[in-house]
Amino acid sequence: MDSNTLKDEWKENKLFISRLIVLSILTIFFALILVNQLYKLQILEYQEFTDLSQGNRLKLQPLAPTRGLIKDRNGIILADNIPNWELVLTPEEVNDLDFTLDRLIGLKLIDESYKPRLKNLISSHRQFEPIVISDLSEDQLAIFSVRRHQFPGVNIREGLSRYYPHNQLAAHAIGYVSSISIDELRNIDVSQYAATSVIGKIGIEKNYENQLFGSSGYHHEVVNAQGRVLQDELYTDASSLTQAFNTEFSYKLPKPGKNIITSIDADLQRISENAMGDLRGAVVVLNSNTGDILAIVSSPSYNLNLLAQGISVEGFSQLSNDTDKPLFNRALLGTYPPGSIVKPFLGLGALDSNLIDDDTRPVCSGFFVLPNQDHRYRDWKISGHGSINLHQAIVESCDVFFYELAINMGIEGINNYLRLFGFGENLDLDFSNDAKGIVPSREWKERNFNNFSDKIWYPGETVITGIGQGFTLATPIQIAFANSIIANKGVGFKPRLIIGYEDNLTGEIELIPREESKIINIRDEHWDYVREAMRDVVIDQRGTSFTVMNDVNYSVAGKTGTIQVFSVGQDEFYEEEELEEHLRDHGIFMAFAPYDKPEISISVIVENMGSSSLQAVPIARKILDYYFNEKQLN
Secondary structure (H helix, E strand, O other): OOHHHHHHHHHHHHHHHHHHHHHHHHHHHHHHHHHHHHHHHHHHOHHHHHHHHHHHOEEEEEEOOOOOOEEOOOOOEEEEEEEEEEEEEOHHHOOOHHHHHHHHHHOOOOOHHHHHHHHHHHHHOOOOOOEEEEEEOHHHHHHHHOOHHHOOOEEEEEEEEEEOOOOOOOHHHHOOEEEOOHHHHOOOOOOOOOOOOEEEOOHHHHHOHHHHHOEOEEEEEEEOOOOOEOOOHHHOOHHHHHHHHOOOOOOEOOEOOOEEEEOOOHHHHHHHHHHHOOOOEEEEEEEOOOOEEEEEEEEOOOOHHHHHOOOOHHHHHHHHHOOOOOOOOHHHHOOEOOHHHHHHHHHHHHHHOOOOOOOOOOEEOOEEEOOOOOOEEEOOOOOOOEEOOHHHHHHHOOHHHHHHHHHHHHHHHHHHHHHHOOOOOOOOOOOOOOOOOEOOOHHHHHHHOOOHHHHOOOHHHHHHHOOOOOOOEEOHHHHHHHHHHHHOOOEEEOOEOEEEEEOOOOOOEEEOOOOEEEEOOOOHHHHHHHHHHHHHHHHOOOOOOHHHHOOOOOOOEEEEEEEOOOOOOOOOOOOHHHOOHHHOOEEEEEEEEOOOOOOEEEEEEEOOOOOOOOOHHHHHHHHHHHHHHHHHHO
16 A cells, blocks of 8 residues: 555545544534523423413313392392202303204203304303303203213303292292393493303392392313313312412402392282282282382282293293283283272362362262263262262262362363372382373373374363373372372372392391382371271271271271273163173272271282272282281281
């Protein structure tokens, strides 16, 4: 081997070694970089990336507050909460919403008619918010539990549902809760209602929603990759989470709603509803010294639990379209011609205006005729009452006396005095809307009719207004309130249903002061005169409620009224029992007792069952008998 060959090999070896050294250095360099990066990720920045990863394992869960209870004046619970299981859907975890809902419908876990509403409800919430889509019975819970793995994004949780232990008792006053509608979602703080799906719909449940609801809380839940909650006691509070994940987590307890204390006497309410039975009509019983509503009945009624626990669209439609209108609140919204109920009020107005006195004695021959007219306005008593004064006209309910009195007062005078007692006005109740009714006048007629001839006020319309017929309309609660003003000789306390609040945690009670709303300045002798006449309606043998009320063991004053539904010509007569039921007269009765020191004022209206003495007075007696006999003993 020559020297040149050796030299070339040496050069090649040297070059190889140089390249190997460079490659080794580069390998070591990159290895150091990799080790450094691993050190940085695993040691230096471990906590940062651990914290970032918690979004996959932690979920902010809203906590629903406990809804406040509704109680009667003696502490009896009228609206309660009971434990239940809820079916909850988290939209972002559901791959195919329609498919999921259809499968739940197929298992009868939700009603098919709810699907459109549920889809609207789900779309209105944020995708990560769990939404209650149904309450589950024990059987439904078992059906879902064995198939739970088939429904990603759907879970079950413990909750509370509204329960009305007395079913339909005071239904129209209490109201009910049901699923939140799309319109309601626009008017509420959605974040507050993230953990519940119901809201008050009518009555106390609606009008005191803010007080009953309270405020929501929240906590963090640990979930697995499939979104299932990990049932690990380590993570049941914020401090455990902080310790486990080395970061701060907040926890807010929900604040329960306030309990509402109502003026209702549950026992008296039940007696009143039982007295009304299956008849259509209303009862209102007021404490005449405070305005407290002790009982309020609208009949027929409905089972609150039927609506609160979920009624199908078809079921609700049947209830809504029932010809007896069980959902309609007759006590507050039902407007009826008051009939002869107006006679004591017009009598007071005439006495106060010095239009009449006790010696004013027109002759009732069974009918009344306006000057220069032929039309006869008949009295209920065909033979007439003869010469009669105001006292006896109230006792016997003489129509002719009040036909003539109405003409003397004029429609404006009638309007003014009836309005003094709250007729034709909203009572601005504390738990629901009420109807104004109508107290007619020339101005009212001109404003409410279109045709020129219809705008004219005719004398004959004044005549029939004198006996509470024609355009005049009043609600049962207006009648009870106006009657309480007579009982108190001019002082009226605004009707109220809410008398206080109870703190759900401490039990502390805050009472609401009563509100005096009417003071009518009429001389005591006029109040006494009309009150005595109303007393004789009950104890005078000629009184229109004597037959039913004369043997009671407490003192009572009242006035009956019959509302003619079916009209006939002036020379025509009819047998009421031959008419179809919806054409028969309504009966009305108002009363206060005891006579000397009134405690309660009551109004009763019974639809299409004939004169007041047939149904309304007996119903009132059952209620009064209980109040002054059985209730006092208890």
